[in-house]
Amino acid sequence: xxxxxxxxxxxxxxxxxxxxxxxxxxxxxxxxxxxxxxxxxxxxxxxxxxxxxxxxxxxxxxxxxxxxxxxxxxxxxxxxxxxxxxxxxxxxxxxxxxxxxxxxxxxxxxxxxxxxxxxxxxxxxxxxxxxxxxxxxxxxxxxxxxxxxxxxxxxxxxxxxxxxxxxxxxxxxxxxxxxxxxxxxxxxxxxxxxxxx
Amino acid sequence: xxxxxxxxxxxxxxxxxxxxxxxxxxxxxxxxxxxxxxxxxxxxxxxxxxxxxxxxxxxxxxxxxxxxxxxxxxxxxxxxxxxxxxxxxxxxxxxxxxxxxxxxxxxxxxxxxxxxxxxxxxxxxxxxxxxxxxxxxxxxxxxxxxxxxxxxxxxxxxxxxxxxxxxxxxxxxxxxxxxxxxxxxxxxxxxxxxxxx
DNA sequence: GGCTTCCGCTAATGCTCATTAGCACTAAGT
DNA sequence: ACTTAGTGCTAATGAGCATTAGCGGAAGCC
Numbered sequence: 209x210x211x212x213x214x215x216x217x218x219x220x221x222x223x224x225x226x227x228x229x230x231x232x233x234x235x236x237x238x239x240x241x242x243x244x245x246x247x248x249x250x251x252x253x254x255x256x257x258x259x260x261x262x263x264x265x266x267x268x269x270x271x272x273x274x275x276x277x278x279x280x281x282x283x284x285x286x287x288x289x290x291x292x293x294x295x296x297x298x299x300x301x302x303x304x305x306x307x308x309x310x311x312x313x314x315x316x317x318x319x320x321x322x323x324x325x326x327x328x329x330x331x332x333x334x335x336x337x338x339x340x341x342x343x344x345x346x347x348x349x350x351x352x353x354x355x356x357x358x359x360x361x362x363x364x365x366x367x368x369x370x371x372x373x374x375x376x377x378x379x380x381x382x383x384x385x386x387x388x389x390x391x392x393x394x395x396x397x398x399x400x401x402x403x404x405x
Numbered sequence: 406x407x408x409x410x411x412x413x414x415x416x417x418x419x420x421x422x423x424x425x426x427x428x429x430x431x432x433x434x435x436x437x438x439x440x441x442x443x444x445x446x447x448x449x450x451x452x453x454x455x456x457x458x459x460x461x462x463x464x465x466x467x468x469x470x471x472x473x474x475x476x477x478x479x480x481x482x483x484x485x486x487x488x489x490x491x492x493x494x495x496x497x498x499x500x501x502x503x504x505x506x507x508x509x510x511x512x513x514x515x516x517x518x519x520x521x522x523x524x525x526x527x528x529x530x531x532x533x534x535x536x537x538x539x540x541x542x543x544x545x546x547x548x549x550x551x552x553x554x555x556x557x558x559x560x561x562x563x564x565x566x567x568x569x570x571x572x573x574x575x576x577x578x579x580x581x582x583x584x585x586x587x588x589x590x591x592x593x594x595x596x597x598x599x600x601x602x
Numbered sequence: 603g604g605c606t607t608c609c610g611c612t613a614a615t616g617c618t619c620a621t622t623a624g625c626a627c628t629a630a631g632t
Numbered sequence: 633a634c635t636t637a638g639t640g641c642t643a644a645t646g647a648g649c650a651t652t653a654g655c656g657g658a659a660g661c662c
Contacts, residue, residue, distance in 0.1 A: 216639090232517060234431035238620060250621075251640050259620070317514060320429060358580060361588050364573060365566050372565025383555060391558050398595045413609090435650060447651075448610050456650065 217255045219245050224262045229310040233263055233321040263318060264326045270308070270315040271333040277304050278340060290348030291402055297344055298366055298396035299389050305374040306385045312374035341366060345400060355401030366396045414452045416442050421459045426507040430460055430518040460515060461523045467505070467512040468530040474501050475537060487545030488599055494541055495563055495593035496586050502571040503582045509571035538563060542597060552598030563593045 223244035227236040238259055239249035256262050281300035285293050305312045319330060341363040348354035356362040369392055377388065420441035424433040435456055436446035453459055478497035482490050502509045516527060538560040545551035553559040566589055574585065 230517075232429075232431065234429065235518075237618080247639090248641065249619090250642085253621070254639055320427075321432075357588055358584075361580065361585065362592075364569055365589070365592055368565055368569025368572075369562050371569070372561055375565075376561060383558065387555075388558065391554055392562070395559075395562055395596050398598065399592050401595065403600070434648080444609090445611065446649090447612085450651070451609050 216245075220252060220255055221262060221266060225266055225310045225314060228263070228266070228314045228318060233314075233318045260323055260326075263314075263321060266311065267315050267318065267322065267330050268326070268333070270311040271330055271337070273308070273311070274301075274304055274315075275333065275337055278337065287347075288351065290344065290351055290353050291397065294344050294348060294354075294366075294396055294400065295393045297341060298370075299393045301341075301367070301370045302373055302392040303385065303389045305370040306377045306379075306388055309374040309377050309379075312371070316371050316374070338363060338367060348400060353402065356399075362400050365399055369395060413442075417449060417452055418459060418463060422463055422507045422511060425460070425463070425511045425515060430511075430515045457520055460511075460518060463508065464512050464515065464519065464527050465523070465530075467508040468527055468534070470505070470508070471498075471501055471512075472530060472534055475534065484544075485548070487541065487548055487550050488594065491538075491541050491545060491551075491563075491593055491597065492590045494538060495567075496590045498538075498564070498567045499570055499589040500582065500586045502567040503574045503576075503585055506571040506574050506576075509568070513568050513571070535560060535564060545597060550599065553596075559597050562596055566592060 220241060224236070224241045227240050227244060231240070237249065238252055241259075241262070242249040242252050245252075256265075277300050278297060281296045282293055285296055287293070315330075319327060319334075322330060342359050345354060345356060345359040345362050349356055349359060354362075373388060373392065377385075379385075383391070417438060421433070421438045424437050424441060428437070434446065435449055438456075438459075439446040439449050442449075474497050475494060478493045479490055482493055484490070512527075516524060516531075519527060539556050542551060542553055542556040542559050546553055546556060551559075570585060570589065574582075576582075580588070
């Protein structure tokens with residue numbers, strides 16, 4: 209029984225995530241979430257302070273996980289090997305979006321359901337993440353390894369591929385996670401003009 | 406005063422589209438839409454049958470437009486030139502998403518706000534559109550012009566790029582529509598292994 | 603002037619919700 | 633046995649919202 213998660217609040221976050229993914233934040237009621245964990249709506253308030261707070265916890269955790277994954281994917285990769293760095297970053301990005309499709313999906317679509325103080329915080333984390341990719345590409349261009357007219361467009365394109373994965377990917381379906389990750393890593397490199405995946 | 410559009414309902418659809426884009430369908434109220442056209446909420450019912458109907462009209466019109474532009478982009482392009490066909494299809498796709506970002510944005514995100522009979526209809530149109538791209542890529546692979554391990558993944562990737570454009574593109578911003586369209590056409594070809602843009 | 607059509611308005615109506623109050627039960631701990 | 637957390641429940645509360653009723657005015661037509 210830790211303080212943050214005492215199992216019950218985790219269950220609630222998980223159930224809410226599933227419902228937010230399927231119905232959207234606005235269309236999900238506290239009663240729905242309660243039913244998903246075997247409880248009436250009002251009882252949820254014993255474990256979480258509000259519906260908005262559920263969304264906030266889900267979204268900030270997601271963005272932090274994503275950034276953490278990104279950093280650890282690049283840890284130990286030579287800074288002067290932009291090809292390998294972009295490949296690793298993209299693979300981590302895509303793997304995260306495949307493995308945590310609900311989190312990524314909600315994280316992308318429900319930003320507007322966040323109420324001001326939190327919205328800005330999440331948006332800041334998000335643009336920090338975007339900047340990582342743009343920087344990666346700019347380095348590659350500067351080193352003459354990439355051929356991209358606009359690093360910004362290329363980074364948007366690569367990031368958007370990940371969001372797409374979160375939409376259509378199904379665990380246990382075909383193609384599997386590894387195949388998608390590999391393929392999308394190749395896509396990213398091709399996008400910036402690297403030959404032979 | 407024509408029957409379908411008598412200006413007023415068009416104004417309402419346009420205002421609603423803007424609001425749905427910014428706030429989402431659920432979070433937009435009839436009073437909001439009314440205010441945007443200078444009228445109280447209930448007065449809207451003189452021009453449109455319901456809020457849901459506004460969404461339905463927006464979304465079906467969007468999907469039909471998209472399919473129409475796709476077909477006309479390919480009209481007259483040699484069937485045995487998959488490179489040119491994919492380039493044209495992608496350019497039309499991206500141009501549509503840049504030029505009608507609100508329509509495309511709402512069309513992608515509010516499918517779940519559509520009530521059953523319509524949701525299915527829109528989803529059918531959408532998968533018809535997806536299939537066009539997959540077929541295009543399969544032909545290219547069969548003719549040996551494309552190098553794609555999975556036509557399905559490649560088509561998803563290309564389509565997702567378009568959705569991304571609808572999210573971040575701003576009319577009058579940089580890069581402009583033509584630059585984005587050209588760049589994304591090149592991205593699509595690179596994705597399927599075509600060299601030299 | 604009287605009739606009709608259009609279109610806007612305010613006041614219901616009838617939900618659906620998030621959230622709060624207040625009560626009850628259980629399991630420890632003492 | 634008494635108390636205290638912890639957790640659930642039902643019944644408010646209070647707001648927001650789509651939609652409907654019913655009224656009134658303006659414009660055109662006779």
